[in-house]
Amino acid sequence: MTQARAATIEDVAREAGVSRAAVSKVIRNAYGVSPSMRERVNAAIAALDYRPRVAARAMRGSSFTLGIELPHIGNPFFAKIIAGATAALQGTGYQLIIAPADVDGEEGVRAIGALADRQVDGIVAISPLVSPEWLERLAARVPVVMLGRHDRSTAYDTVTGDDLEGTRLVMEHLFELGHRRIVHLTRSEEVTRPGSGNPHAIRLEGYLTHMRAAGLEECIRVVRTGLDEESARLDTLALLDEEVPTAIFVGNDELAMGTLRALSEYHLTAEQVSVVGYDDVDIASYPAISLTSVNQAGEAMGERAVRLLLERVQGRTEPIHFSVEPSLKVRGSTRAAPAEPTP
Amino acid sequence: MTQARAATIEDVAREAGVSRAAVSKVIRNAYGVSPSMRERVNAAIAALDYRPRVAARAMRGSSFTLGIELPHIGNPFFAKIIAGATAALQGTGYQLIIAPADVDGEEGVRAIGALADRQVDGIVAISPLVSPEWLERLAARVPVVMLGRHDRSTAYDTVTGDDLEGTRLVMEHLFELGHRRIVHLTRSEEVTRPGSGNPHAIRLEGYLTHMRAAGLEECIRVVRTGLDEESARLDTLALLDEEVPTAIFVGNDELAMGTLRALSEYHLTAEQVSVVGYDDVDIASYPAISLTSVNQAGEAMGERAVRLLLERVQGRTEPIHFSVEPSLKVRGSTRAAPAEPTP
DNA sequence: GGCCGGATGTAGATCGGTCTATGAATGGCG
């Protein structure tokens, strides 16, 4: 029976000789269905190859869809988060959809809005540049879990790495190796605005704090860059034209890869310039790369975010703020600081 | 006016003192709206912060959403495709959503089905293990563009790399370097089933053809592996335990990274074993990796796929099968074959 | 003045589900 249009619940009801409501009950596993009816309805569903339209369900009930907004698909750390998220969704009947934003700022708002318009039952969003007020208004309508945001709203949950601790691990490691002229390569001022709660803002703050605490105020140097490897490469090259520090602490691994590339173009090795990244992306452990980095368990973060979201979908309202303990993976890209020429 | 629920078209109509239909017309830029009404309605939309529910629109018309199914989020080649796809969507009013499958076989069907259930206006899917019949049934209901499928259905469009040509480039390059004992590392037999039209199937076929044509029938060796870097690493290690070939042609770059990792664990360099990948992922050009690979312009493929899909959404019905010309990026991972000990 | 046609606006059906309120059938029990 090849029909032009897909079967609807009406068709199934007719085929099984029952009412629409009955079919709906069977689908939803609701109370009040006799075994015989369930059997007949299921047979009809199979015969017609029926699948409920999600749009129609969403009009009244839920869409059984969770949305996740990603600022930059190219960053492999996000792939880890997705992997964890899908794993946590196995067997729950919920489907994950990803809305890529791929540009900074307003794009994130657009992508999150697109998910909300699509009636997703919950939203996971990754640290976009969005005001807490906007998010609280959103969270009043749909459950929200924010990844990598350090503000503590009561309206939404958060899952974060402990970026202060992570930064402490990095700086202490570099100090122990004897580094003093340590440059921090990070995102734009907009992204790292103090108090924004963005991970990059906190890492920057930690960098400044530790440098000052170590009496290295005059060695502080912050270099700004964009959000992908290529801009990090270019901005590192620009830095090296001016000054060659003994170590560079880079805001995340994707950017760090650009820095490593620039260093190699400049024929500088880890002996001369140490590099530390953040995220411990898969490639960091690759022998030819061997990038020292802070691990913050992306899969675990994605999994936890989805779990929290499902709890909220099921009715929880008290906020939960979950923090992942970071650990430093020391690898070949960090070495003892070279002897500085006495100035 | 903080209301618990988001504004609907009804609220806007009331606020503007017009009918629902009038608001709908303004939203859709439809014919028959006076400038004065347009203005009043737009003011009401702004005042109430109104956004149309996509689910409700999808019930009648279209959802203004395109879906893309991805078999394995971790593969950076797919990130390129997404980047191209989102770029092509800029300013069209359509939103892209990604459904991750992340496991082989049936999972792809599930993910594509999930997109169809969500009433997307069109679907891009990446070379899943799906029968042409199933796809044709799907394509009868919703426009479909398949990436990396070499079958030529009239029901859906395809965008592919020319894998035969790509493989020819690889094999010729290796032959010129003097290699004879060339192993091909590829996916499971299920994935490379002859005639399936899967890129891996074609690459395998090309490998076999060229080996035979070069009179190297007895050197043919095909090793199977899973879909991620880690399984490639393990299976390469298993291979090396038995035999060390002079070159390994790997099905794609993600797997090739696993092979490189295994070789380095085995303390083998490019001098002893050459490696060629496929996709020319960003990391391949990284100096410390320097993986020879076949470039097939992922961004261009994603962009083209979306363009074709939009054409179909707008009514085109004749199928288009688009092929991207590959090019070989020769890098440090391929060297002249070491002198073989005379057997 | 009456008629016509184009422009503008509206009423109401419709999409495919969910869910509440209600009806019908069944069985237990005094």
Place this chain on the structure above:
DNA sequence: CGCCATTCATAGACCGATCTACATCCGGCC
């Protein structure tokens, strides 16, 4: 045997848009 509680099934309102068919208004023209 009649009453009530319980189980099973259904009718029909409802969600928020789109879109067709129709009503109204207005000016122009004979």
